[in-house]
Amino acid sequence: xxxxxxxxxxxxxxxxxxxxxxxxxxxxxxxxxxxxxxxxxxxxxxxxxxxxxxxxxxxxxxxxxxxxxxxxxxxxxxxxxxxxxxxxxxxxxxxxxxxxxxxxxxxxxxxxxxxxxxxxxxxxxxxxxxxxxxxxxxxxxxxxxxxxxxxxxxxxxxxxxxxxxxxxxxxxxxxxxxxxxxxxxxxxxxxxxxxxxxxxxxxxxxxxxxxxxxxxxxxxxxxxxxxxxxxxxxxxxxxxxxxxxxxxxxxxxxxxxxxxxxxxxxxxxxxxxxxxxxxxxxxxxxxxxxxxxxxxxxxxxxxxxxxxxxxxxxxxxxxxxxxxxxxxxxxxxxxxxxxxxxxxxxxx
Amino acid sequence: xxxxxxxxxxxxxxxxxxxxxxxxxxxxxxxxxxxxxxxxxxxxxxxxxxxxxxxxxxxxxxxxxxxxxxxxxxxxxxxxxxxxxxxxxxxxxxxxxxxxxxxxxxxxxxxxxxxxxxxxxxxxxxxxxxxxxxxxxxxxxxxxxxxxxxxxxxxxxxxxxxxxxxxxxxxxxxxxxxxxxxxxxxxxxxxxxxxxxxxxxxxxxxxxxxxxxxxxxxxxxxxxxxxxxxxxxxxxxxxxxxxxxxxxxxxxxxxxxxxxxxxxxxxxxxxxxxxxxxxxxxxxxxxxxxxxxxxxxxxxxxxxxxxxxxxxxxxxxxxxxxxxxxxxxxxxxxxxxxxxxxxxxxxx
DNA sequence: GTGAAAGCGCTAACAC
DNA sequence: GTGTTAGCGCTTTCAC
Numbered sequence: 224x225x226x227x228x229x230x231x232x233x234x235x236x237x238x239x240x241x242x243x244x245x246x247x248x249x250x251x252x253x254x255x256x257x258x259x260x261x262x263x264x265x266x267x268x269x270x271x272x273x274x275x276x277x278x279x280x281x282x283x284x285x286x287x288x289x290x291x292x293x294x295x296x297x298x299x300x301x302x303x304x305x306x307x308x309x310x311x312x313x314x315x316x317x318x319x320x321x322x323x324x325x326x327x328x329x330x331x332x333x334x335x336x337x338x339x340x341x342x343x344x345x346x347x348x349x350x351x352x353x354x355x356x357x358x359x360x361x362x363x364x365x366x367x368x369x370x371x372x373x374x375x376x377x378x379x380x381x382x383x384x385x386x387x388x389x390x391x392x393x394x395x396x397x398x399x400x401x402x403x404x405x406x407x408x409x410x411x412x413x414x415x416x417x418x419x420x421x422x423x424x425x426x427x428x429x430x431x432x433x434x435x436x437x438x439x440x441x442x443x444x445x446x447x448x449x450x451x452x453x454x455x456x457x458x459x460x461x462x463x464x465x466x467x468x469x470x471x472x473x474x475x476x477x478x479x480x481x482x483x484x485x486x487x488x489x490x491x492x493x494x495x496x497x498x499x500x501x502x503x504x505x506x507x508x509x510x511x512x513x514x515x516x517x518x519x520x521x522x523x524x525x526x527x528x529x530x531x532x533x534x535x536x537x538x539x540x541x542x543x544x545x546x547x548x549x550x551x552x553x554x555x556x557x558x559x560x561x562x563x564x565x566x567x568x569x570x571x
Numbered sequence: 572x573x574x575x576x577x578x579x580x581x582x583x584x585x586x587x588x589x590x591x592x593x594x595x596x597x598x599x600x601x602x603x604x605x606x607x608x609x610x611x612x613x614x615x616x617x618x619x620x621x622x623x624x625x626x627x628x629x630x631x632x633x634x635x636x637x638x639x640x641x642x643x644x645x646x647x648x649x650x651x652x653x654x655x656x657x658x659x660x661x662x663x664x665x666x667x668x669x670x671x672x673x674x675x676x677x678x679x680x681x682x683x684x685x686x687x688x689x690x691x692x693x694x695x696x697x698x699x700x701x702x703x704x705x706x707x708x709x710x711x712x713x714x715x716x717x718x719x720x721x722x723x724x725x726x727x728x729x730x731x732x733x734x735x736x737x738x739x740x741x742x743x744x745x746x747x748x749x750x751x752x753x754x755x756x757x758x759x760x761x762x763x764x765x766x767x768x769x770x771x772x773x774x775x776x777x778x779x780x781x782x783x784x785x786x787x788x789x790x791x792x793x794x795x796x797x798x799x800x801x802x803x804x805x806x807x808x809x810x811x812x813x814x815x816x817x818x819x820x821x822x823x824x825x826x827x828x829x830x831x832x833x834x835x836x837x838x839x840x841x842x843x844x845x846x847x848x849x850x851x852x853x854x855x856x857x858x859x860x861x862x863x864x865x866x867x868x869x870x871x872x873x874x875x876x877x878x879x880x881x882x883x884x885x886x887x888x889x890x891x892x893x894x895x896x897x898x899x900x901x902x903x904x905x906x907x908x909x910x911x912x913x914x915x916x917x918x919x
Numbered sequence: 920g921t922g923a924a925a926g927c928g929c930t931a932a933c934a935c
Numbered sequence: 936g937t938g939t940t941a942g943c944g945c946t947t948t949c950a951c
Binding site for chain 4: 589590591592593596603604605608627629630631632633
C-alpha cells in the first residue's frame with residue numbers, strides 16, 4: 224500500500240494491482256469495464272472515502288462544472304434571493320456556484336470576471352455594476368466561447384440570453400398608483416442614468432406621467448451614480464428636490480438601495496410620510512411591510528430570476544450552443560401598496 | 572506563431588524561441604533571470620494579454636490562493652456584512668474568496684465543505700449550520716492539514732482559531748434593559764439549544780434574571796431547531812408563550828432571523844409593542860431603526876468579524892503554522908435600545 | 920476488458 | 936542565466 228495521506232487514482236491502482244485507467248473507468252461509470260472489477264474498485268474507493276480531485280479533472284477536461292456569478296453585493300436582499308435561485312438550479316445539475324461581488328465598481332467587476340475565467344468557470348451569470356459603461360471586455364470573453372447570461376442590470380450591446388424583471392410595468396404601476404392617490408408632483412430618484420434598469424423604470428415613470436396629462440420636469444428627476452452608496456448622493460438629491468419652488472409631494476425611488484436610503488433619510492429629517500411626502504419604491508426586503516410607515520414597493524421575483532438565468536446558462540453550457548437564438552425573459556413584478564404611498568397598511 | 576486561441580507559457584516560449592521555464596521565471600519575478608530577457612517576455616505577455624491558468628498552477632503548487640467560506644445564508648444581513656469583511660482581508664493578500672451556503676443543514680454543510688476541499692481551497696472559514704451537532708468530519712479535515720477558522724456559531728470541540736461576538740454580554744445587557752424598564756416576565760426565544768450562540772446568549776439572559784432576583788421559568792424559554800426557518804417554529808413558540816397563565820410581558824429574541832420573524836408575527840397578530848409585549852433582539856438589519864415600533868437590538872460587528880477571521884486564517888495559511896497556540900477573539904457588540912423595548916426612539 | 924503512454928498548463932529540481 | 940525533464944492527478948487514445 225502506498226502512503227495514505229493522499230488518496231489518488233494511482234494509489235488505488237497500486238493497492239489493487241491495476242492500472243489507473245481502469246480505476247478511472249470504474250469511477251466514471253464507463254461501460255467498457257468488467258462488472259466484477261468495477262465493483263471491487265468501487266468498494267475499495269468507498270472504503271478509503273476517495274474523492275477525485277476537481278482541479279486535476281478540470282485541467283484535464285477543460286471544464287470545471289462551476290458557474291461564476293458577478294453581482295453588486297449580496298447585502299442587497301434582492302441579490303441574495305437571486306443567489307438562492309441560482310444555487311437551486313445549479314445543484315440540481317451537479318454544478319457548483321462561485322459568488323463574487325463588484326460593489327458597483329467597474330474595476331472590481333473586471334477583476335472578478337478575470338478571476339472567474341482564470342479559474343475555468345464553465346459560464347458566467349452577471350448583473351452589471353452601476354459603474355460599468357464599457358462592456359467590450361465581456362464581449363471578447365463571450366466571443367472566445369465562454370457563455371454569459373445577463374440578469375437584472377443587463378447590457379444592451381451584447382447579444383446573449385437575458386433575464387430581467389418587468390421594470391417598465393413596475394415603475395408605471397407604482398407611479399400610476401401615486402398619481403391615482405392624488406399626488407400631483409411625483410419625483411424620481413434612481414441609480415445611474417445609463418443603467419438598463421434605470422432606463423426602463425424611467426420609461427415606465429414617464430409613461431404614467433404622460434398618461435395622466437403631466438409633463439415631466441427635469442428638476443424632479445435625480446440619478447445616483449453609485450446607486451446611493453456614495454456619501455451624499457441621496458442627501459443631495461433630497462435636498463435639491465425639497466428646495467424646488469414646486470416641491471414634490473411624492474417620490475418614486477427606482478432601486479432597492481435607493482429606496483431604503485431615501486426612506487431612511489426622510490425619516491431622519493422627521494418629514495411626515497405620506498402627509499408631507501409619499502414614497503413608493505423598489506425593494507425585496509422582507510422588513511418593508513414592518514417599517515413605519517409601511518413601505519410601498521415593487522417586489523421583483525429574485526429567486527425565479529436566479530433560477531431562470533442559471534437554467535439558461537446551463538443549457539448553453541451543456542448543449543454547447545454557439546449559434547442559438549438568444550432570448551430575453553421578462554418576469555412579472557408584484558406591487559405592494561402600503562401606507563407610505565397613502566394607502567392603508569394591510570399586514571400579511 | 573502557434574495558434575492564438577489559447578495563450579499558454581508554451582506558446583509564448585515558442586514565439587520567443589525560449590523555454591517555458593524562462594517564461595515562467597520572468598512572469599513570477601524570479602531573480603535568476605536576465606533583466607533584458609525578462610522585459611522582452613513581459614512586454615510580449617502584456618501584448619497578448621496573457622493570464623496564467625490558475626487551475627494548472629493550483630494543481631502544480633498544491634495551493635489555490637482561494638479561501639472557502641461556509642455560512643448559513645447570505646440573506647442574513649449579518650452574514651453579508653461578514654462576507655465584506657472577509658473579502659477586504661483576502662483581496663489585500665491576493666486571495667480569492669469562494670462563498671457557499673449551508674442553509675442551516677448539516678448535510679448541505681458537509682457537501683459544501685467537500686466541494687471546497689476537492690477544489691483545493693487553502694483554508695476554510697466557517698460558521699456552523701444550526702443543524703450540525705457532529706463535527707468529526709471537520710476535525711478530520713483540520714487534522715489532515717487544512718486550516719479552519721470558526722466564526723459566529725463555533726464548535727467547542729475543535730481546537731482552532733475562533734472569532735465571536737460578545738454574545739454573553741449582548742444578551743445580558745439586552746435582558747437587563749428590559750428588566751430595568753419595568754418588565755417582569757421576560758421570555759427567551761432562540762435558535763437550536765445546542766448552538767454555541769444560543770448557549771452563550773442564554774447564559775447572559777439567565778445571569779440578568781438572577782441578578783434581578785428572578786428565577787428562570789422553563790416554560791418561557793423556547794428554542795427553534797431551524798432558527799425560525801421551519802414552518803411553524805416561531806408561531807408555535809409565540810402561541811405557547813401567550814397561553815401561559817403568567818404571560819410574558821417581554822421577549823428577548825436571541826438570533827437575527829428569530830428576531831425579525833418574531834417581530835413580524837407579533838405585528839401580524841396586532842399585538843401592541845411594547846404595551847402588550849416588549850421586544851429586544853439580535854439583528855444587523857439596517858431597517859431595524861425604521862420599523863414600527865423601532866426594533867431594539869444587539870448589533871454584532873459583522874464586517875470586523877469577517878475581517879479578523881480571514882486575517883487569522885491567512886496567517887495560518889501563509890506561515891503554515893501547525894502547532895500554534897489557537898486563540899478565541901471576542902468582539903464587542905453594540906446595543907440599540909429603541910421603542911420596541913419601551914425606550915424612546917431616537918433616529919440617527 | 921485492461922494497460923501503457925501522452926498530455927492538460929504550470930513549476931522546480933537539476934544540468935550546463 | 937537558460938534549457939531539459941519530470942510530474943501535480945486525472946482522462947483518453949491506442950495497443951493488445
